[in-house]
Amino acid sequence: MPVAESERVKTSRKESTSPSPRLNHLRLLEAESIHILREVASEFERPVMLYSIGKDSSVMLRLAQKAFYPGSIPFPLLHIDTGFKFAEMLAFRDAMARQVGAELLVWRNEPAIAAGTNPIVLDTKRCCGLLKTQALLDALRHYNFDAAFGGARRDEEKSRAKERIYSFRDAAGQWDPKNQRPELWNLYNARIHPGESIRVFPLSNWTEMDVWQYIHEEEIPVVDLYFARERPMFVRGDALLPIEQDFVARPGEKPQMVKSRLRSLGCSPCTGAIRSDAATIPGIIAELISFHSSERANRVIDHDQEGSMEIKKREGYF
Amino acid sequence: MATLTASPFSIDEFLLAEREKDLLRFSTAGSVDDGKSTLIGRLLYDTQSVYEDQVKSIEGKGTTAPGQIDFALLTDGLRAEREQGITIDVAYRYFSTARRKFIIADTPGHEQYTRNMATGASTADAAIVLIDASKGVQIQSRRHAYIASLLRVRHLLVAVNKMDLIGYDEPTFRAIEASFRAVLEQIAADTGTPVEVRFVPVSALKGDNVVHTTSAMSWYSGPSLLELLEALPSARETRSEPFRFPVQRVLRPDHTFRGFAGQVASGTVRRGDEIAAYPSGRKAKIERIVTFDGDLEEAIAPLSVTLVLDREVDISRGDLISSAKAKPVVASSVKASLVWMDQRPLDVNRRYLLKHTSHTVPAIVSLIDHRVDLGTLRHDPALTLRMNDIGGVSLHLLRPIAVDLYRDNRGTGALILIDPETNATVAAGMVTEAQLQAVAGDEDESAAWGRVTAGEREARWRHRGGVLELAGPVELIDAVERSLFAVGAATCRIDAGKLESLQHLGIVDIVTDLQTRSGLLTILARPNDEGALTASAGGFEISASADNRMHAVTAVHQLLERAGIFISPEGADL
Known part of the structure; x- marks a missing residue:
């Protein structure tokens, strides 16, 4: 497995954790994310976790393991494969899914890939539209998923700062910024009409720094x-x-x-x-x-x- | 990485220090005019939480004097969105200092202020209230302080901003402080939640007392705003509060394991503790506290863990595992403060879905007790609550839930209302009173034998049998009947014509007596054209003007309580 275990500075969390009366920011963020994962798994019929192989996905996957332990993760992982992912990433993906014991679904927009879609022939925007967005919407529809976890964080960019943890999508999978529900406390409104779905962001309140620190403390494998x-x-x-x-x-x-x-x-x-x-x-x-x-x-x-x-x-x- | 080698920076020391950092969530509210964006921009900039290129990109832009950076532009996403007509909303921002990490729930003022402020305050440990020193205390500041207090944000930091505009004048600052303290006392009296408040004179534009203290105001020797934020007690200390654990999910990976997954809402749980599961009230002991990283001896709020009990107890999602000593109230009637958040106003006859902890129950708003005028803090009677209104209501739940008062427990005292048709979140609620169920939850009604007793009927219908005589405009009589139906009362209406027939036969008393014994609430309706409603029950009589329907209906409900037909909260608390 292409995982850099050997070069990591070993400072295991467990050996140095004194019974501190205070929970540090990572434990607080972890507890919040686990709560979200459990809520969605319990309130939706067909949830799925988008697994992109990156650092955020790696953290999200570990949180899912924690949320349902000692049970296994009660939803499949979905990878949208554009055909242009690094070979190393795909090997890592398959190894992780095996190790975690989760069902892995891979979806590719085969007609577009067969037609030779690439970001040089098309522009980047249209390439992404076909290989990512279209593929994702097709996959969600094909499997009839009503909730999809994503690893996006609010600190990524200005426009994401106002994203809800439960982000509602209409029957066409689109986001209506005027039709988002207020989110108070940890009470998430999970009601949807048939055909509608939600995207869920359990890492909403994590920063890029938090993600790397957590990977370090938890010794989470990354590509x-x-x-x-x-x-x-x-x-x-x-x-x-x-x-x-x-x-x-x-x-x-x-x-x-x-x-x-x-x-x-x-x-x-x-x-x-x-x-x-x-x-x-x-x-x-x-x-x-x-x-x-x-x-x-x-x-x-x-x-x-x-x-x-x-x-x-x-x-x-x- | 020249900057790293130049300073004695050690990544290992940094990582160790990071482990000690906790998290503080605070909310801000205000409009562009208050200097709120400038204040947040200044906080981010002076704590080095923005990339240099972001600063470069705004240099020389904005409305500030040449050479000064317009810090408002750092948080400018909102302005752009306003131009595009997108809903102005709560934005979350992140920064950290050497002491702790911060999450800002940044809520714009003006439009939909109440709804957004409440959303931001719901998860906040502290709130920064802005006052423009050149303008004094404005309605906006009062409103924010009220909502922060209502939502139980414990610490208020009042930033008296734009001190530079008034020549850093101490008397003006002191006058604002005195007048706002008086407002806060009024607010605390209304919400029942005292807040801890600190006043800081600042200039967000110049950077005085935001992150760094300043020499511009030698008369102020206190800490800067950020120093205060760093020193506040972290996420509310609930270690010693009663243990509460709403069950999110039952984990049964195989026949040897059965655990209850959830997040500790308050207090501490230890292995061996005796707990009770509500609403059933059944007791058990904690055998294991399970996590992916190994079993724990104890878990404190807000950890997410999985509890294994020492015996088989029927517990499912939505149940509350609680300390066996300090119990929650199992209630099917609660009073709550509501913040109305939907375009469609509150409809007292409509069935809503109430989400509380990890369960959802159908509920009806049976009465609107009052609406709060945020300008004067007066409680006015109201027929409905509209978008951004705050009011007190009585809720009738179609299934009992285990609750605490919001005052005592933010996790088990909070609720939202959902419109089952549109699926919109229409209100946020905070439980202010909870009425203990007449029949103890651990007696299973359906399993009882023999003749149905008065007590069982009472438990189901939540009232005793009785006769209510109504005379007045027919619309008003209809409204009363409907309101009784809405709260789940078992009524039987006898209109004037039928009443005459019964009187003719001389059996009115026989009929009403039979019905009363069967636990029914008989309504004897005598419509007339007078401008008032007269109601009598159990020897009490009231008269209410027909001009205010809500008042009249409320008065009848109170009459029924006085007459002992409706079970009063006081009586049931015994």
């Missing part, structure tokens, strides 16, 4: 692509592009070995890497702290990508 390694990359100014798909290369372009890592995991043609020495989780966290006061240059790609993500989300993806 090795997050850690800095010497990797072959196409170097275009500040941008580093993985060589995973050959159509990404420009005529005559040759890859170089660059010590780099991915900050977020997406489709290989559209996911830029960053130059980094962070080969451990504490290293990643240290890097994250430095982002707050460092130049924006080393995350130009990631930042641009988030901008386009926002548009995709409004159109019904997340």
